[in-house]
Amino acid sequence: MADWKNLDQLDSYKALVEDPTRVDLRSALAGEPGGQRVRDYSVPMAGGLSFNYAARQVDDGILQKLDALAKESQLAEKFAELYNGAMVNTGEKRLVLHHLTRGQLGDPVIAEGVDKRAFYVEQQERIAAFAKRVHAGEVTNAAGEPFTTVVQIGIGGSDLGPRAVYLALENWARAEGELKMEARFISNVDPDDAVGVLSTIDVAHSLFILVSKSGTTLETLTNEAFVKDALVKAGLNPADHMVAVTSQTSPLAQNSGYLAAFFMDDHIGGRYSSTSAVGGAVLSLAFGPEVFAAFLDGAAAMDKLSATAEPLENPAMLDALIGVYERNILGYECTAVLPYSQALSRFPAHLQQADMESNGKSVNRFGEPVDYVTGPVLFGEPGTNGQHSFYQLLHQGKNIVPLQFVGFRQNQSGTDVLIEGSSSQQKLGANVAAQIVAFACGKDDDDPNKRFDGGRPSSIIIGERLTPESLGALLSHFENKIMFQGFLWNLNSFDQEGVQLGKVLAKRVLAHNTDGALAVYSELLGI
């Protein structure tokens, strides 16, 4: 059994706190030794990716201390306990099994009397069979016409991850002839969200996936009502157009109002559910089950690499350690994720949820307050767009924000154009290379307004092309990074008690059971 201790109880952490070393990136990356550092500070990932940390604020001495921290914190042992089925989500008394949706890293995990790997595979196979029947025109609308659009109705983890993954692969699928159905997403309880999506699709040829683990999520059921209204108004029977993804015990399971129900369980948190039936249904319908399987394979390969005990061979663990060093020793409060790939436009929003909901906490896994900072604020937009926007603050603002770049050597569509002797893809790559060096090395200038201090750390994940495999590996990298950081901070990264209070108060408002400030706010908002 691993020993779960607070970060500040560890000798290796105290050694880091006492180490006065502060790496000067300007000199670290200068000249030919700087070039050699870029070659050396790189570790292979799955899916053809590599994690390059040459522009992070570490050197061999700091890395050695982080290695000691990894060992003393028993990161590999804790991950092994997790994938072997320990009750790591202590608060909710649940296992943490999203890795099992893509592979078996350790022992069989039995819960609720079933082998959970077999359960997840069974759901994948049921989804695959259903998707194939839809694509083959065996499941159709009442008029016998094929479904052309799939619409996910879900919120939070049932929305952001699957949406980010869909957008990440839409252009790839179009280029490869694998776009079977277009996907759309309805999430917000704001009625204009559903109205907006419904006004731009052909409901008669749309299949709707209702995603709610409990079958009682208010936003989701409300949006389902919108969709059913629209179907009925179009003279259609909702039961011919609806599929559910839910738990086996929910009111949506074995319900004749749905063409089919695919199952998840309590051991996979919403923000980790893209590789479960929550992502599986919409992605298998949009791209075909083979593409979804390739996405899972990429994640499985990266999970396997994440089980390595040596941080210098384990990019997720290394990224986590350096991130904790930046947050707790260097004191940086935010982090930005900046993919140089338009396809990853919503990937930062998904990571924002995955990271901030997992580690934005102030008590440890035993419910005791911790005396150190935990998860950072995470934000991001794709480059080069961001360069013309908030990068100003990142380059010349008063606070330092560590950056995570992502870049690919090839684009997804295979279509490109040569202007001034270079392709757009080359311009994209040139820009991200330039940004890393500009942030790290800066530039002196007689005019202080044009001076760049540099010393702003970043890392980059580089791949050949954004494909289902490399996307799966990318997702797994960040999921496992967040998990390792939760281990380091001694948090339970798998509950989310911070979302509860607002729900309780919102119900009071709707029941008109309020007084004082809440009553006046409600009145001002016309309720």
Place this chain on the structure above:
Amino acid sequence: MADWKNLDQLDSYKALVEDPTRVDLRSALAGEPGGQRVRDYSVPMAGGLSFNYAARQVDDGILQKLDALAKESQLAEKFAELYNGAMVNTGEKRLVLHHLTRGQLGDPVIAEGVDKRAFYVEQQERIAAFAKRVHAGEVTNAAGEPFTTVVQIGIGGSDLGPRAVYLALENWARAEGELKMEARFISNVDPDDAVGVLSTIDVAHSLFILVSKSGTTLETLTNEAFVKDALVKAGLNPADHMVAVTSQTSPLAQNSGYLAAFFMDDHIGGRYSSTSAVGGAVLSLAFGPEVFAAFLDGAAAMDKLSATAEPLENPAMLDALIGVYERNILGYECTAVLPYSQALSRFPAHLQQADMESNGKSVNRFGEPVDYVTGPVLFGEPGTNGQHSFYQLLHQGKNIVPLQFVGFRQNQSGTDVLIEGSSSQQKLGANVAAQIVAFACGKDDDDPNKRFDGGRPSSIIIGERLTPESLGALLSHFENKIMFQGFLWNLNSFDQEGVQLGKVLAKRVLAHNTDGALAVYSELLGI
């Protein structure tokens, strides 16, 4: 002439630094006095909006000191100098005239020998006439068929603001029968951005707006080449499908490759250009010139209010002052913008640019380093989506993030559904009211994991409905807030030298004129 001083030179700022008061929001908002505070701490805005700051961390004493800061910092005088045509953008030696696109607040401003208000109005009238001809079917494609889609090609300020505004009004326009043309946007130099948009539109019925002040923006010209390729491949003449928004001296002006050219000038920065021809062309084509005019009217009314010298009657000034108090006295590094309106889905991304590019700086307007923190990191997503995502950290994380909510009493589409006795719009409003109180007041619990410390400040802008007028007022509020904060920090909020270094280095990469770290990064990225 106003006296431009650093924040820490002002006696009123020193008084704030020395004031040990820290408002406890839990007690400030408790009971009936809390309800009264919510009624009192509210100031009307234009467009039917109001700014409610009851949950910001201030009291009458702090507000009095902020009032003194506003006066000593001469905020109203500085704004008057700006709108009367002083060279406020000192670094680039330009005026700051975006307010003139929507009204004349002060004296006539003459630059380059012309009355600038008349110039901007002339461009609006030219755009309006052109848009009406397109809508009337007088400007068509070569086959004489009407244009149904308008596609903006631009990046940064030529993209984020117009895109955010378009999305904010799309559902409104659909409900009101004012959606004349659907709009799409191409921005990223990533070739997959253009490929993706082009694969989902009918180019034969699309009108493309190329937006580049200089006519030389690399991303934009590259994407234009993509579009022209697509038009040629479809057997169409690009010149029949292209419009330019540019400066009068650019190569795109008086160019037979464009159906028309509409003009902007150097006195309006990209991030402030939504109300200029940059936003005017795409928005007038999408919604009609009357809708764009209503949007400008809302902004103009809010600008007028922003000229008031009394902070308690000037919401933009008050918001700015409280924001500086939170940033410099309370030490909060980030701020989040959380609109409870799906239509405002990209408004936070636009504000992220407007705020972080304006005030993410470390030298004052004279080029001298400042010894205090300046612009915060700004991020945000619409509620209720965010509640199921990063709000966990906002509620229970180790750092406090001040929040800016936006909410409306009515939705845009007028369509809604009753579930469990309340409409979706009521649920939306109930949630934002609940969140404000949850963040401010928290909740004790025997289980520390379920404990909410509270004390997390927020304000809310409340409106009747998101319309062109109220959206214009909302935009102006934030633009003017950012301007006032720049005055307080003594920054030039209107240049962006921090984006230059990356451009220079990217050109070196493309010219293969690199060594050391930059050469190796370029190699790894396949260039």
